[in-house]
Amino acid sequence: MSDMSWKDLRGLDCAAVRDVGEQWKHYVAKMAEQSERLRTDVIDGHLSADNYESDTADLVREQIDLFTGRFEDDLSDYADIRVATTLVDAADALEAEQKELTEVVGLIEEHDFEIEGGPREYEVNPTGHLHRAIWLHLDPPQWLCDRAGVDKPSAWYDVLDQAEVLAHLTCLYDSANELCGQYQDWLRAIMSRAHDADDDAAAVLAAMREHPPELPPQFGATYDDLIDDYKDRLSEEVASEMEAIANGESDMSPEQVNEWWESLSDAEREALIAEHPEWVGPTDGIPVEARDTANREVLDDRIGDLDTRIASIEAQLATLNGDPNAAGMYGQSGADPDELRAELEELRADRDGLAALQDRITDDNGDPAVYGQTDQQYYLMDFGTEDSGQAVVAIGNPDTAENVNAYVPGTTADLQGAAGGLMNRTETMAYDAWRREDAGEETATVLWMGYDAPDTIFPEATQTKWAEDAADDLESFTQGVRATAEGDPSNLTLTGHSYGTTVIGEAAATEGVDADNVVFVASPGVTVSTADALGVGDEHVYATTNSLDPIALTPDFLLGENPNEEAFGGSTFHSDHGSWFTNNHSTYWDETNMAGRNSMAEIVTG
Amino acid sequence: MSGADVFTMDPGEVHKSVETLFDVESEVEAQTGTLAEATGSLAQGLTDSSAALGPALAEAADWWKTLRAGGFAGLCGNTGEYLAVCAEEAVEVDDYNAGDFASYADHDRYPGRDNEHASARPDW
Incomplete structure (x- = not known):
């Protein structure tokens, strides 16, 4: 390690x-x-x-x-x-x-802060020298006075300004500590990504x-x-x-x-x-055409297997003591009807979810479907039924597209959503990009639901564990897009919505994502307090939240700083809300928000 | 057409094959040794910096040198010695061991491959 x-x-x-x-x-x-x-x-x-x-x-x-x-x-x-x-x-x-690291350490030293603690839990705090300048001499440095909105004393006898410093000590310390916190997050993110790169490299050499x-x-x-x-x-x-x-x-x-x-x-x-599509399909680094062919084969088989298992359980329930509705009774097989019914329900949900996904990406002839608005094929890059289910579907081929936009959905995302509302949003983004593209240019838009999303707002979506579990897979996805790209690397954007922004923030700060831009839509927090910690350059970090979205009320201590705040250091763009009677957390891809949609498309298409 | 009844050999050409095999063995060992040395030096520096890559790289380089490139070089040598015996005996060789090469080794033809070298081989 x-x-x-x-x-x-x-x-x-x-x-x-x-x-x-x-x-x-x-x-x-x-x-x-x-x-x-x-x-x-x-x-x-x-x-x-x-x-x-x-x-x-x-x-x-x-x-x-x-x-x-x-x-x-x-x-x-x-x-x-x-x-x-x-x-x-x-x-x-x-x-x-x-x-x-050189940049952040320079800033830390320049601001008279110091780094304390061990390699995985660094803290950035004011030095004793800075403490004395504030407390003892009532003469904080100019940058801190500017930050806190306090006049810096011009000399030792400038008692008026010293009195102002004394009156604003708390403000000065809050200001210094806020900056310390941002540098600390940045430093920790750098070290986390460096450790991750080091550990990954060592693991490859050991595994071989x-x-x-x-x-x-x-x-x-x-x-x-x-x-x-x-x-x-x-x-x-x-x-x-x-x-x-x-x-x-x-x-x-x-x-x-x-x-x-x-x-x-x-x-x-x-x-x-042909022989092992179950290995080829989900593997990042294998070209998308091959993965699509393999995954469609496996999807077909998986639905067939589920049908067989469902029929088997239905038959068992039908024969149990002649009464399929009997609870707590045991037939000759020794199976508990309640357990069988529960299993049947899960299998049917999985089956329905996969069938809906298959319908969405397949045409009437059984061939890969094409999204009519942009004339782009759907590619199935990964799927699964574990927990809430997973689906990674591209509209357009990311290997050949000039731009790739991966949409990471948030809380309650599941297979039915992947085949329904989440895919609608993905299509909307594909359409918006298509409207802005230059001639001969293509944008592939990916629904990346490659993680187990929280099922509930409270308590699940207030925890970072779902994002932590997703981070490695999102890192791998971005590396896979780079690895299989034909020709020049694409302009790769990660667009998160709601908890999806937390997933992107966590992945970017701890593992590193190989993306050009990150877009946070309706974010409850991205686990870090500064855009610098995301490793893509703060000029490539964008955020938006409409004025009626209740997500803005999420306290920072739950999932981290709101990226819409000025102190975060990214850019923001405007999104219009829908009517007062709609759920304005989910209107970002509606026609009522063409301003926000156009801004997103502009970022995605470079 | 080959088969039990067919046997033709130009011993001089076969000996040239042996020389090539021994030369490849020697080249691979030399270049791998140089690379392993440079890699070991880097690995030590990384280890000193507490990087996980350091020890992993050192072990990987050693593994490559000893077992993979080393294994290939060993197979070149073993096959060369076997061929040399075939060329010397000019008949089909069914039961071969490295000692056979030692007894046929021509020091002028294969300088440096003496009895000690052959007897160090595992099937001696």
Whole structure:
């Protein structure tokens, strides 16, 4: 586990990390030349059938081909994708945090604050020197007087202004502490993301040693006994790797997954989609077209499985003592009717949710549906029925679009919503972007409901645990969009609504999100007190809340600072409310708020 | 067409294959050693900075050097020695062990691969 202190991070030689990563890439190229020598100079050259022909000759040529192939795969899978890419990516990630750290530490020192505490719980407080300047000398620094709206005493005998300082001590301290709090949040976010990058890199390197494929056996007494087993395992290797990636055992980043996917042959990729769509479908780093094909297959199967299970339980209930409504009675199977009914209800809800999702993204011929307003296809990037259900659906292909806007919904988001109202909002955003696009430009709009959203406003939506659980997956999603992009990276915006803004804030501050802009709509708080802590640059942080939305009443101590406040440091834009009689927390994508919708579309389309 | 009844060999060409195999083995070992050294140095610096990447990188580099690149280099060497025995005996070799190479090793042809080198192999 990463234990870097802020001083460790500040002194880290990121260039050296990148340099060694590049050395590994260079090494891979040099080693590939050696393997090529074996193929060209040995197998097809000196040891060709023209020079050596016999059973033994065939055996040796096959052996050289086997271990050369193994080495080439090792070079790609380990030396290049794991080690080299990990080092270069870690250098980039740590360097970005190091740059921000230099900035915030400079500000902390400039304001006469100091950093206290350990690597994961840093505190920023006024120094003793600043305390004395305020308390003892009644001569706070100019920046603090400006911040608190107090005239700075011009000299030691300026008793009038000193009296004003004395009268405003609380105000001065509140002002200093507010700034300390913002720098503290910023510092903690930097260190959290740096630790996350460090831990992720270490995990990839540790995981690659866990279950590596075996090397071919050497010639010798046991060769004949071992070689057939080796060949058998070789044929299953790609599927095993895919399984380890899908289960998270490989710890590879989406970029590394993409490199691995691209290293496969067309036949290997097609076989994986056909034989293991359940692994291909949800994996960030695999191109969206492949994921869509795999997920639609799995969705079909899942609905079929649920139908079978529902029919089975209905049959059990029908035969239980001849009375399907009997409660607390036990039939021959020993099943409890109450438990069966509860299970049936859950299965039906899952089934209905998935069927509704399938209907929404499939046309009458069973092909992927197209959203008529923008003429863009729906892509199913992920789905699930765990807890409230998950769905990640894109309108337009994020791999080829110039702009990508991912909408993160909030409290009560579920599968039915994903197929209904939440998808309506996603479509509205797709339409709004389409209206503003330049010719030849495309925006893919994604409903990212890849997390278990709170089911209730109170108490669930007042807790950060749902956002904490979602953070890693949202980080991975943004990295996946980057990894599979064809051509230049897209302009990627994360748009959160309500608790969805808390999810984005938590992910950005703790894990880091690879986004260009974040938009907070109707936010109850984003877990941090300053836009700087989000790691995307405060000029790329936007917020809006209409004047009749009760979310504005959420106290800061629950989910963090309201990003609409000036002190937060982002930009805000206006949203119109709907009628007085509607729920104005949910009118942001209605026609009554064209001002807000146009602002969002402007951000999304750059 | 190969098969039990077919046996043709140009021992000189086979010996050239052996030389290539030994040369690849040596190149891989040398370049991997250099890389592992540079990586180990970086890993130590990272460890000193309390980065989790430091120890993980050190172990990964050692694993790569010893087991993966090292394993490949070992297979080049083993196959080369086997081929060298085939070339010396000029018949089909069914029961091979590394000791066979030691007894046939031609120091002029394969400088540096002496008996001690062969006897260090696991199936000696």
